[in-house]
Amino acid sequence: MLKTSLSRRSLAGGLVGAAAASLAGCSRAAQPPAAGAAESGRKPGLDGALLGQGVELASRLPQLRSMIVARDGQTAFERAFRGPSLDTPVNIKSASKTVLASVAGAAIARGELKLADRIAPILGPRVPASADPRVQQITVEHLLSMEAGLEPTSGPNYGRWVSSPNWVAYALSRPFVDEPGGRMLYSTGTSHILSAVLTAATGRSTLDLARDWLAEPLDVQIPSWSRDPQGIYFGGNEMRMSPRALLRFGEMHRNGGMSGQTRVLPATWVEDAWRSRGGRSPYTGYTYGLGWWIQESAGQPVYFAWGYGGQMVYVLPSLDLTAVMTSDPDARGVTGHVQALHALMDQTIVPAALRGA
Known part of the structure; x- marks a missing residue:
């Protein structure tokens, strides 16, 4: 699971326990899905009951704006719970x-x-x-x-x-x-x-490189973002991509650098980026590769991008699973939100893939 210890534990303890508590405490009066929010039908390959449980829990997180879950290249669930649409570029922070x-x-x-x-x-x-x-x-x-x-x-x-x-x-x-x-x-x-x-x-x-080498082959938008006083584009913060663009980005990595029939990155690069250099965050215990966090979720290796406030791209190649979550990037005073997102993965989405395999 997404915690320092890699052993599975129940909802009663550890990081997942704290996250589960935050999920359980979410108000059922949270804002309903935005008008026109998109939701696809569930596809084979994911346990419907567990996925439904995850969606219900997700809908009660007031800071969560969108969630997309894809299995083997097929979108199993997508919804904009609140805030911008799934095609609107949003601040993905770190x-x-x-x-x-x-x-x-x-x-x-x-x-x-x-x-x-x-x-x-x-x-x-x-x-x-x-x-x-x-x-x-x-x-x-x-x-x-x-x-x-x-x-x-x-x-x-x-x-x-x-x-x-x-x-x-x-x-x-x-x-x-x-x-x-x-x-x-x-x-x-x-x-x-x-x-x-x-x-x-x-x-x-x-910006030019990101559009030429990533956005164009992925067929997504990367709008301009902030620059430093010398005109260098902010490296490491403030980029904007839509939830669906983030899904394509994650799926490209899951497919070893391929997007459809287009080679975006070498397969060897993806493998190298997902290889832990041994460094470990003293705050979370997570290890790091080349721009990717590395851990386990429900016993499965997971590689994830993580932005402040809960801008997440989770990729689990062993399960052909990619999940995207975007959240309010400016929220203050909401504790345990990222842990709650990890709990959604650990306790519902990843088990849904394991049962549906």
Whole structure:
């Protein structure tokens, strides 16, 4: 399950217990599905009773805006519970990091970058003269795996970072709290450095690359999003994609980089992105690959993108299962929401696939 311990437990204990409590406490008076909300009929391959239970629980989460569940390429359930439609691009917050990692994968496939490339020569004058000499050791892979060693700019440091006049220079000037290639240090600044590296290496904006290498072959929209004071597109936050676009993104990865008959990413890249580098979040216990979180759900390996507030893409290749959930990105004061989404996966959606297999 999506917790530090990988053993299955009942709803009475652990992370799932806390999540189940939050689900049970959801008001039945929550806002009903928006007018015109889409819902497909259930398809074979998922246990209808368990899926129905998950839908009922999901409908009572006031922060949840949409949910899509697909099995073996077939949409089994989709609904916009509230808020924008399933085709409206929404802020996916830090799930942007996973999309950005895929842009980097496409750049590597095209020979524009290598995982082993050191970033300082690519960035050139963007590296401040005052930066610690260890910046010279940071590679593209270190950025993707959150192992750059630099003090994170997320959490309590985020505000100072985005208020700075030069985001790339500020992130590169942070003190080293570990060596490059050391422990995982989750940081939006690290992802933003990757955006700058992509721009410097290709001579094209991150937006242009994302549209050309991902949006066009997936036949989805990626609207423009915010940029730093130097014009570098925000790497790691604020991207917008619709729930259905996120489903195509997740399905492409489930299919080893293929979208229909179109090769979007090499299969070897997807395998590498889903290989844990050994880094583990001290807050959740989850491991990390190249832009993807890695854990288990109901005993099955799950790879997921995770954005603040509950912007989720779950991919379980062993079950041919992909699920997307989007939530209010600006909600405050709602505790346990992401844990409740994990519980939906652990206790209803994944078991529905196991029983329907």
